[in-house]
Amino acid sequence: MQIEPVVDSTFDYLFKFTQEQVQAFADLTGDNNPIHLDAEYAATTSFKKPIIHGMLGATVFTKVLGTQFPGFGSIYLKQTLEFLRPMFVETEYKAIFKIISINPDKHIAEISTEIMDVTTKKVTTRGVATMINQEKF
Amino acid sequence: MQIEPVVDSTFDYLFKFTQEQVQAFADLTGDNNPIHLDAEYAATTSFKKPIIHGMLGATVFTKVLGTQFPGFGSIYLKQTLEFLRPMFVETEYKAIFKIISINPDKHIAEISTEIMDVTTKKVTTRGVATMINQEKF
Numbered sequence: 001m002q003i004e005p006v007v008d009s010t011f012d013y014l015f016k017f018t019q020e021q022v023q024a025f026a027d028l029t030g031d032n033n034p035i036h037l038d039a040e041y042a043a044t045t046s047f048k049k050p051i052i053h054g055m056l057g058a059t060v061f062t063k064v065l066g067t068q069f070p071g072f073g074s075i076y077l078k079q080t081l082e083f084l085r086p087m088f089v090e091t092e093y094k095a096i097f098k099i100i101s102i103n104p105d106k107h108i109a110e111i112s113t114e115i116m117d118v119t120t121k122k123v124t125t126r127g128v129a130t131m132i133n134q135e136k137f
Numbered sequence: 138m139q140i141e142p143v144v145d146s147t148f149d150y151l152f153k154f155t156q157e158q159v160q161a162f163a164d165l166t167g168d169n170n171p172i173h174l175d176a177e178y179a180a181t182t183s184f185k186k187p188i189i190h191g192m193l194g195a196t197v198f199t200k201v202l203g204t205q206f207p208g209f210g211s212i213y214l215k216q217t218l219e220f221l222r223p224m225f226v227e228t229e230y231k232a233i234f235k236i237i238s239i240n241p242d243k244h245i246a247e248i249s250t251e252i253m254d255v256t257t258k259k260v261t262t263r264g265v266a267t268m269i270n271q272e273k274f
Contacts (some may be wrong), residue, residue: 029196033203059166066170
């Protein structure tokens with residue numbers, strides 16, 4: 001007998017970040033690397049303009065996984081992150097979640113997590129989340 | 138000929154978080170899962186009290202890697218994260234960084250990243266960072 005999970009198998013979430021959010025993340029975490037904050041410095045690098053902290057981009061995963069898919073009651077066990085391309089402020093991104101596998105005995109799922117630039121369709125961040133949720137898996 | 142890296146092979150960093158910082162992370166990211174914010178709800182869970190967002194704990198990695206070890210000029214390529222034990226506010230933690238390998242041709246290093254509870258000596262978060270730094274590696 002195949003057990004159907006009580007969540008859909010995929011979930012998409014559109015988002016963008018502002019420079020104010022990048023500054024707030026820098027203030028909160030202490031990561032004030034000028035590549036994220038200083039447009040003049042960033043202009044001297046191969047990126048040409050400030051890039052978002054990779055970890056700030058990845059916070060969309062904890063937000064969606066913790067509050068929407070699968071949502072409340074979830075506990076994060078693992079997350080892998082590959083920062084494939086830079087992310088920029090005021091740019092529309094889509095986070096794409098796909099359930100890879102569910103272990104119903106342990107209530108644990110592996111979920112593919114990806115961030116895609118909505119305009120270019122290129123993937124900026126890729127990884128796999130492992131979540132436990134007693135009610136959803 | 139063995140090339141000596143221009144950074145030490147290990148780095149430690151002591152830190153703690155406040156409930157205000159947890160709230161700021163929730164506000165910034167939108168991850169308002171009550172397990173992090175609501176003491177009454179958290180009391181009904183196996184954790185008994187609010188736990189820090191795993192990703193907030195992991196921001197110590199981006200902070201130290203981006204600003205101190207190896208520091209400015211670093212670009213994050215990958216980070217794996219295992220959230221082994223819950224983390225709490227007003228608790229002293231130590232982040233421990235150890236260089237695993239350096240590829241001097243590509244200026245890329247793999248760095249073991251760990252968070253340890255200073256009192257219990259238990260590891261709460263474990264992973265590996267992959268960083269590029271043209272000057273340091």
